[in-house]
Amino acid sequence: MSLVAQALCITAQNLIKGQTWAGNDVLLQPVYPLEAVMREGRDAAPVIAVFAEHTKFDVEGRATQGREARVELKFFVYNAPGTQRIIIDGAEAIEISLDTETAGLTLNAVARQIDAALHFGPDLWLECWNKMVLSIDDREIRYVLIEIEDGVKIPAAEIGYTLKAIPDPDFGGALTVAWQKFDAALKATAEGALVARLFETLITDPMGLPDWQLVKRNFGLTSGAIGTIGLGPYQGVTLPDGEVPPFNDHTVTPDALEP
Known part of the structure; x- marks a missing residue:
């Protein structure tokens, strides 16, 4: 129910x-x-x-x-x-x-x-x-x-x-x-x-999901998309407690946009 x-x-x-x-x-x-x-x-x-x-x-x-x-x-x-x-x-x-x-x-x-x-x-x-x-x-x-x-x-x-x-x-x-x-x-x-x-x-x-995962799941976003728009971690980057790295620290490649 x-x-x-x-x-x-x-x-x-x-x-x-x-x-x-x-x-x-x-x-x-x-x-x-x-x-x-x-x-x-x-x-x-x-x-x-x-x-x-x-x-x-x-x-x-x-x-x-x-x-x-x-x-x-x-x-x-x-x-x-x-x-x-x-x-x-x-x-x-x-x-x-x-x-x-x-x-x-x-x-x-x-x-x-x-x-x-x-x-x-x-x-x-x-x-x-x-x-x-x-x-x-x-x-x-x-x-x-x-x-x-x-x-x-x-x-x-x-x-x-x-x-x-x-x-x-x-x-x-x-x-x-x-x-x-x-x-x-x-x-x-x-x-x-x-x-x-x-x-x-x-x-x-x-x-107990971190905020960026809640946004991802509520809006049906892929892992690549949530990272690309700066609300979640980029693929291949692991930080504690769901922390998001600064946008200028990484280069977005086409592979990063894959689900």
């Missing part, structure tokens, strides 16, 4: 937490959500799993970060068996049985709540979403039955958004506005500081 896809998953998770009938049961992976659905003592309520199914980058030259990304973001909504009591606008509570004929109502209501949260969720995370998502090109809902045990099946819905998003950040670059907002939103949560530090390191200091 790419950094922008992972950041979008985290952003979407925090946007919809507490904004749907699933409450805070919004998982950041699709692998074992049924453990949350079926856990002992849990009230009957939906569980949501958020994940990026597919990410594709519009690449130019050797810059694999791309000019933009296309991310297939998925929300899987699982209905827990049982009866849920729901209060609507302070009115008398109504009961919805999540595994019978009213399950479709629940799934569609939660889908609507998710969509609303992506427009009106918590401000910090909404700013991240609006900076990272350039456009929403498609929205699709599929309904499925998930077998849980002994042939028992529960209703579920797969809600997919096709997003045109910002590209992955350059290696060794400073945090752009979008990533600054993501960093601030993470650090505002109790458990987000370490994740924020991980993202910052992956963006600003990948592999």
Whole structure:
């Protein structure tokens, strides 16, 4: 998964937490959500799993970060068996049985709540979403039955958004506005500081490469080219710590321009 896809998953998770009938049961992976659905003592309520199914980058030259990304973001909504009591606008509570004929109502209501949260969720995370998502090109809902045990099946819905998003950040670059907002939103949560530090390191200091190598890799330059323009060492010249020799110390030959 790419950094922008992972950041979008985290952003979407925090946007919809507490904004749907699933409450805070919004998982950041699709692998074992049924453990949350079926856990002992849990009230009957939906569980949501958020994940990026597919990410594709519009690449130019050797810059694999791309000019933009296309991310297939998925929300899987699982209905827990049982009866849920729901209060609507302070009115008398109504009961919805999540595994019978009213399950479709629940799934569609939660889908609507998710969509609303992506427009009106918590401000910090909404700013991240609006900076990272350039456009929403498609929205699709599929309904499925998930077998849980002994042939028992529960209703579920797969809600997919096709997003045109910002590209992955350059290696060794400073945090752009979008990533600054993501960093601030993470650090505002109790458990987000370490994740924020991980993202910052992956963006600003990948592999501890010297600056000239970061420029070379970000722009897809050859070893000869980076030396010729004076940003890196010339071929055949080795200096400690990536130090670049003065330009007038060397004569550039055609052989030095080879990759």
